[in-house]
Amino acid sequence: xxxxxxxxxxxxxxxxxxxxxxxxxxxxxxxxxxxxxxxxxxxxxxxxxxxxxxxxxxxxxxxxxxxxxxxxxxxxxxxxxxxxxxxxxxxxxxxxxxxxxxxxxxxxxxxxxxxxxxxxxxxxxxxxxxxxxxxxxxxxxxxxxxxxxxxxxxxxxxxxxxxxxxxxxxxxxxxxxxxxxxxxxxxxxxxxxxxxxxxxxxxxxxxxxxxxxxxxxxxxxxxxxxxxxxxxxxxxxxxxxxxxxxxxxxxxxxxxxxxxxxxxxx
Amino acid sequence: xxxxxxxxxxxxxxxxxxxxxxxxxxxxxxxxxxxxxxxxxxxxxxxxxxxxxxxxxxxxxxxxxxxxxxxxxxxxxxxxxxxxxxxxxxxxxxxxxxxxxxxxxxxxxxxxxxxxxxxxxxxxxxxxxxxxxxxxxxxxxxxxxxxxxxxxxxxxxxxxxxxxxxxxxxxxxxxxxxxxxxxxxxxxxxxxxxxxxxxxxxxxxxxxxxxxxxxxxxxxxxxxxxxxxxxxxxxxxxxxxxxxxxxxxxxxxxxxxxxxxxxxxxxxxxxxxxxxxxxxxxxxxxxxxxxx
Amino acid sequence: xxxxxxxxxxxxxxxxxxxxxxxxxxxxxxxxxxxxxxxxxxxxxxxxxxxxxxxxxxxxxxxxxxxxxxxxxxxxxxxxxxxxxxxxxxxxxxxxxxxxxxxxxxxxxxxxxxxxxxxxxxxxxxxxxxxxxxxxxxxxxxxxxxxxxxxxxxxxxxxxxxxxxxxxxxxxxxxxxxxxxxxxxxxxxxxxxxxxxxxxxxxxxxxxxxxxxxxxxxxxxxxxxxxxxxxxxxxxxxxxxxxxxxxxxxxxxxxxxxxxxxxxxxxxxxxxxxxxxxxxxxxxxxx
Ligand SMILES: Nc1ncnc2c1ncn2[C@@H]1O[C@H](COP(=O)(O)OP(=O)(O)OP(=O)(O)O)[C@@H](O)[C@H]1O
Ligand SMILES: [Mg+2]
Numbered sequence: 001x002x003x004x005x006x007x008x009x010x011x012x013x014x015x016x017x018x019x020x021x022x023x024x025x026x027x028x029x030x031x032x033x034x035x036x037x038x039x040x041x042x043x044x045x046x047x048x049x050x051x052x053x054x055x056x057x058x059x060x061x062x063x064x065x066x067x068x069x070x071x072x073x074x075x076x077x078x079x080x081x082x083x084x085x086x087x088x089x090x091x092x093x094x095x096x097x098x099x100x101x102x103x104x105x106x107x108x109x110x111x112x113x114x115x116x117x118x119x120x121x122x123x124x125x126x127x128x129x130x131x132x133x134x135x136x137x138x139x140x141x142x143x144x145x146x147x148x149x150x151x152x153x154x155x156x157x158x159x160x161x162x163x164x165x166x167x168x169x170x171x172x173x174x175x176x177x178x179x180x181x182x183x184x185x186x187x188x189x190x191x192x193x194x195x196x197x198x199x200x201x202x203x204x205x206x207x208x209x210x211x212x213x214x215x216x217x218x219x220x221x222x223x224x225x226x227x228x229x230x231x232x233x234x235x236x237x238x239x240x241x242x243x244x245x246x247x248x249x250x251x252x253x254x255x256x257x258x259x260x261x262x263x264x265x266x
Numbered sequence: 267x268x269x270x271x272x273x274x275x276x277x278x279x280x281x282x283x284x285x286x287x288x289x290x291x292x293x294x295x296x297x298x299x300x301x302x303x304x305x306x307x308x309x310x311x312x313x314x315x316x317x318x319x320x321x322x323x324x325x326x327x328x329x330x331x332x333x334x335x336x337x338x339x340x341x342x343x344x345x346x347x348x349x350x351x352x353x354x355x356x357x358x359x360x361x362x363x364x365x366x367x368x369x370x371x372x373x374x375x376x377x378x379x380x381x382x383x384x385x386x387x388x389x390x391x392x393x394x395x396x397x398x399x400x401x402x403x404x405x406x407x408x409x410x411x412x413x414x415x416x417x418x419x420x421x422x423x424x425x426x427x428x429x430x431x432x433x434x435x436x437x438x439x440x441x442x443x444x445x446x447x448x449x450x451x452x453x454x455x456x457x458x459x460x461x462x463x464x465x466x467x468x469x470x471x472x473x474x475x476x477x478x479x480x481x482x483x484x485x486x487x488x489x490x491x492x493x494x495x496x497x498x499x500x501x502x503x504x505x506x507x508x509x510x511x512x513x514x515x516x517x518x519x520x521x522x523x524x525x526x527x528x529x530x531x532x533x534x535x536x537x538x539x540x541x542x543x544x545x546x547x548x549x550x551x552x553x554x555x556x557x558x
Numbered sequence: 559x560x561x562x563x564x565x566x567x568x569x570x571x572x573x574x575x576x577x578x579x580x581x582x583x584x585x586x587x588x589x590x591x592x593x594x595x596x597x598x599x600x601x602x603x604x605x606x607x608x609x610x611x612x613x614x615x616x617x618x619x620x621x622x623x624x625x626x627x628x629x630x631x632x633x634x635x636x637x638x639x640x641x642x643x644x645x646x647x648x649x650x651x652x653x654x655x656x657x658x659x660x661x662x663x664x665x666x667x668x669x670x671x672x673x674x675x676x677x678x679x680x681x682x683x684x685x686x687x688x689x690x691x692x693x694x695x696x697x698x699x700x701x702x703x704x705x706x707x708x709x710x711x712x713x714x715x716x717x718x719x720x721x722x723x724x725x726x727x728x729x730x731x732x733x734x735x736x737x738x739x740x741x742x743x744x745x746x747x748x749x750x751x752x753x754x755x756x757x758x759x760x761x762x763x764x765x766x767x768x769x770x771x772x773x774x775x776x777x778x779x780x781x782x783x784x785x786x787x788x789x790x791x792x793x794x795x796x797x798x799x800x801x802x803x804x805x806x807x808x809x810x811x812x813x814x815x816x817x818x819x820x821x822x823x824x825x826x827x828x829x830x831x832x833x834x835x836x837x838x839x840x841x842x843x844x845x
Contacts, residue, residue, distance in 0.1 A: 066727065068723065068726070068727065071722075071723070071726070073650065073651070094275075096274075096275070096278075096726075096729055096730070096731045097271070097729065098729075099726055099727055099728070099729045100728070100729025101729075103727055103728060103729070104723075104727035106720060106723060106724065106727075108720065110718070110720035110721060110723070110724045111724075112721055112724065112725070112739055112743075113721075113742075113743050114742075122725070122728065122730075122738065122739075123728040123729065123730075125738075126274075126725075126728070126729070126730045126731075126734045126738065127729065128271075128274070172724065175724075175728065176727070176728065179728050179729055181729075274731055274734070275731065277731070277733050278731035278732055278733040278734070280733075281733045281736075282648065282732070282733070284640055285640045285641070285643050285644035285647075285648055286644055286648070287640070288636070288637045288638075288639075288640025288641040288643075288644060289640070289641040289644040289645065289649075289658045290658070291637055291641070292637070292638075292641045292658060292661050292662055292665065292703060292704070292707060293657055293658055293661040295661075295665060295700060295703070296661045296664045296665045296668070297661075298676075298680070299665070299668060299672070299673065299676045299700075302676055302679045302680060303672060303675060303676055303679070306675075306679055354575055354578060354579065357571060357572055357575030357576075358575050358576055358579045360572055361572040361573065361575055361576040362576075365569060365572045365573070366576065370576075374576065374580065377579070377580060377583055379825070380583055380587070380822070381583060382754070382757070382758070383757055383761075383818065383821045383822055383825060384586065384590075384761070384818055384821075385760070385761020385762070385763070385791050385817055385818070385821065386761065386762075386763065386764070387761070387763045387791045387792075387794045387795045387814075387817075388590065388761070388791075388794070388814050388817060388818055390795070390798075391794060391798060391810060391814050392586055392589060392590070392814075394798060395589075395593070396589060421582060424579060428579075452561050452562060452564070452565035453565055453568075453569070454561075454564055454565040454567075454568035454569070455561060455564075455565070457568070458568075478667050481669070482667075482668075482669025482670070482671065482672070483669070484669065484670065484671035484764040485763050485764050485791075485795055488795075488799075489795065489798060489799070509669065509671050509764075512671055512675070513671060513764065513767065516675070516678075516767075516768050517767070517768065517772075521678075521679075521683055529675075530675060530679075533671065533672045533675045536669050536671070536672055537668060537669070537672050540667045540668060540669055540672075541664055541667065541668075543667065544663050544664055544667045547663075548660075548663075
């Protein structure tokens with residue numbers, strides 16, 4: 001009896017640990033397929049890396065996870081994407097609420113043309129927070145979490161466009177953290193940055209993992225190896241292989257994965 | 267929290283409808299304009315025969331309604347305006363887009379704004395105080411007439427012609443130009459054989475938009491055309507156009523009278539001509555889309 | 559012909575064209591202000607007009623010009639900006655969008671005298687407003703509308719998609735995104751556009767003669783929108799065409815200069831504060 005309960009608990013725990021699950025996902029731009037029949041489970045409090053050659057559909061995949069694809073003309077999505085067991089493509093889904101839970105950091109830093117403070121406060125404000133003291137707290141915490149506080153605390157009211165590229169990207173991360181999402185999607189967040197900024201953001205990702213579920217696209221193999229727990233390898237719109245990062249990088253099952261990782265790929 | 271959420275979504279939907287409604291209203295307005303002007307205008311033909319209206323020149327309401335003089339006048343001033351303003355405007359646009367050094371271009375930029383800033387009655391007043399006396403003394407006739415109207419309109423359409431053609435000249439890919447220079451062509455050769463052909467649809471659009479502006483201009487023309495319903499014997503005899511006649515007579519005719527309706531039909535003619543020009547512009551632009 | 563010679567010749571022609579255009583402009587401006595400046599006294603600018611005797615001013619006309627402008631913007635701004643937002647942010651390619659775009663272009667191409675007649679039929683006659691400021695403002699609003707739609711759409715389209723994506727990815731609704739990110743960023747462009755619209759509206763006359771009328775109220779300033787309200791531009795036409803005052807030339811000279819001055823000053827005045835406003839929106843002294 002007792003053993004049975006214990007077993008159920010671990011099963012339940014196991015179920016909770018799957019944050020997002022993608023089942024039989026295909027995406028078309030008009031009539032051109034971009035993803036076909038992808039199945040993948042994103043674990044909670046994990047960093048999942050998406051790798052693959054240019055044009056293989058990583059960005060497309062990432063953008064299906066919070067329905068940013070809806071903004072593009074003529075995109076067709078089939079299959080299911082579950083967030084905590086609920087299909088986010090079910091008709092009647094509140095897309096806006098979904099995007100609050102599943103936030104996104106883009107390849108190029110895209111701060112709003114406002115002050116640093118207003119950038120970070122943007123999210124809490126649109127979600128109805130008016131209290132000045134609370135806002136100040138949230139902004140400070142988000143900037144600290146994004147490891148930016150010390151660099152900007154004296155110039156919160158100046159324009160965010162005056163920050164360096166790396167600072168801007170961390171500001172975008174802080175802006176996202178301020179809305180307390182559950183999942184953070186990052187599309188090549190360091191590709192426009194210098195090595196030092198890149199390392200800062202990688203450290204940041206390691207810290208954030210405790211609180212958030214992170215999915216990151218990267219072209220940088222070392223980065224994937226350094227920051228991620230699981231890795232998914234995409235090729236021409238198909239998910240070739242998915243597993244723990246150390247396994248993918250040391251003894252991949254698929255020949256094509258090995259070729260890509262070792263750089264023998266076209 | 268859910269209440270806030272609710273109102274946020276409500277606002278989102280509400281404003282979507284507001285924007286859709288505004289856009290729909292714009293369509294509705296142009297339909298209403300066409301409808302009301304056409305309806306009032308076509309009442310003319312319960313009394314006057316279309317043939318008389320469109321093809322005879324005896325304008326003597328309420329007995330005779332021959333409006334051909336005005337139609338001819340409108341076309342004549344438009345053609346003259348294009349003859350004066352077209353080449354000058356195109357040359358100015360080429361100068362601004364491709365020839366002028368940076369500092370000249372920057373100091374000329376406000377000039378086009380100034381041209382737009384001068385109201386059309388002021389153009390008319392300048393015509394009246396400068397060009398009419400000048401023509402009267404140095405050419406001949408009364409001074410009033412197609413010539414002065416054409417010159418004034420030619421100047422008035424300059425900003426339209428310049429800005430539209432300058433844009434289309436700038437839109438020509440620099441790679442094309444560089445290719446031509448790379449082959450040893452001079453600037454004029456590059457302009458005339460590469461840039462101008464590539465920008466041609468835009469230049470045509472500029473000229474048509476200038477024509478649309480000229481044919482619809484009322485006040486400036488009315489002030490310098492002479493306002494006589496006579497078929498013009500020369501460029502310097504007083505005559506009238508569709509617009510000048512409407513401005514002149516609208517105030518003297520009771521609403522609903524045949525005379526008044528005839529003025530509305532003139533307005534309808536102008537409307538049709540302007541809309542036709544827009545459609546031509548659309549065709550030209552689409553043509554450009556097909557051959558990049 | 560030698561190709562270098564042809565090139566020189568063409569270049570000379572283009573410089574000549576530019577010189578002619580600038581020359582015309584300078585000549586016009588000098589003519590306007592040379593003749594008008596002596597007339598521009600406070601008594602003229604703020605004085606009341608006279609029907610038969612010399613010495614009248616254009617105060618009520620100047621007032622009406624701005625009053626009608628403000629009213630017409632009041633009508634056309636919400637609709638024009640709304641339609642512009644629709645085209646830039648919501649419209650998907652399709653027949654409906656095409657129709658709206660075509661309508662805007664068509665409306666923009668309608669000659670103002672034709673819009674004036676439309677205003678006369680609908681506002682003056684069918685709605686029974688008579689010749690009055692309100693009818694004039696409503697007709698003028700129709701003239702502003704398509705330009706407002708276009709400048710709004712252009713200003714919004716100039717805002718990078720990444721701003722919108724960033725906002726949506728934070729869980730903002732479309733309206734919140736437009737209201738808090740897109741519109742503030744596009745404000746400068748829109749203000750510039752509106753100032754162009756306003757400048758044109760200030761000088762517009764054909765549309766107003768048979769809607770706002772040719773006379774002015776006996777009181778000054780008179781905020782009653784249901785009385786006839788001749789504007790400065792219309793007045794300039796009127797004194798040239800049919801006025802009985804002996805000093806019509808003087809009044810015309812002054813009105814022309816005042817009108818051009820008003821338009822220019824207006825455009826200048828709106829340009830500078832909008833730049834300051836923009837800087838404030840972008841956040842303090844950064845960069
Ligand atoms: N908006 C779009 N319209 C049409 N096709 C698109 C669009 N966006 C992407 N595609 C196509 O879909 C495929 C996948 O694109 P995606 O951007 O997802 O690739 P990616 O893996 O992110 O590449 P990269 O590493 O270069 O960012 C590509 O073939 C691309 O050409
Ligand atoms: Mg990508």
